[in-house]
Amino acid sequence: MTQNIKTNYNQLMQKEINDILLSGKKPTLLLHSCCGPCSSYVLRVLQEYFNITVFYYNPNLYPDKEYTKRLNEQKRLIKIYNKLAKEKNKNANAVYKLLPIKIKTIKFNPQEYYNAIKGQEDCSEGDKRCYLCYKLRIDKTAEIAKKFIFDYFTTTLTVSPYKNAEWVNELGEKAKDMFKNAKFLNNDFKKSEGYKKSIEYSKEYNLYRQNYCGCKFSINKKME
Ligand code: SF4
Numbered sequence: 001m002t003q004n005i006k007t008n009y010n011q012l013m014q015k016e017i018n019d020i021l022l023s024g025k026k027p028t029l030l031l032h033s034c035c036g037p038c039s040s041y042v043l044r045v046l047q048e049y050f051n052i053t054v055f056y057y058n059p060n061l062y063p064d065k066e067y068t069k070r071l072n073e074q075k076r077l078i079k080i081y082n083k084l085a086k087e088k089n090k091n092a093n094a095v096y097k098l099l100p101i102k103i104k105t106i107k108f109n110p111q112e113y114y115n116a117i118k119g120q121e122d123c124s125e126g127d128k129r130c131y132l133c134y135k136l137r138i139d140k141t142a143e144i145a146k147k148f149i150f151d152y153f154t155t156t157l158t159v160s161p162y163k164n165a166e167w168v169n170e171l172g173e174k175a176k177d178m179f180k181n182a183k184f185l186n187n188d189f190k191k192s193e194g195y196k197k198s199i200e201y202s203k204e205y206n207l208y209r210q211n212y213c214g215c216k217f218s219i220n221k222k223m224e
Helices: 009-023 036-046 064-089 110-116 128-147 165-179 194-204
Strands: 028-032 051-056 102-105 152-155
Touching: 028 036, 028 128, 036 051, 036 064, 036 194, 051 064, 064 102, 110 128, 128 152, 128 165, 152 165
Parallel strands: 028 051, 028 152, 051 102
Antiparallel strands: none
């Protein structure tokens, strides 16, 4: 849990994107998503440069119906974006054509979350429990990215001002080293008004926007 507050993760992402543009290829990206609203902004930023598969892996969600509700909204958003992409593609030249976004899920098993955060249940929000919760989801994303041979993996988690971008990026780099395959795309999506835009897009597409982070320990800690 070291912190390097000087690193500009957004700048690192831009540099990576510039290199991708120079290569003339659109790499595959496994994008872990916590929910439709956060991904609404991230997908807009990345869709032009990557062939994206959204990975909806959130065993932290409580109760079960919340998991399903967020998943359904995620799927609905992807459908909307794919429809919009078709329209945009009519006028775009081949290099800038947007590829359809796909979605991947694995069996919802909340026990994975409880095992991962064991002993930290009583932490306050933003503390060690959250670090372990990010780690669980980022490690699984790296593992699946390796299994299905993605070029990159990353997560939408940094859209939220309530999430620690240093931890997310540190964990992404560690997961990359552990699984030794896909590259981790550094990011801090809350920069450039990412969070504000995610709220605007959520309103535009009438997305369900939850008022708590997700686990049962956060259910009474309402966000704005
Ligand atoms: S508050 Fe959010 S990030 Fe922290 S453990 Fe709960 S679901 Fe995970």
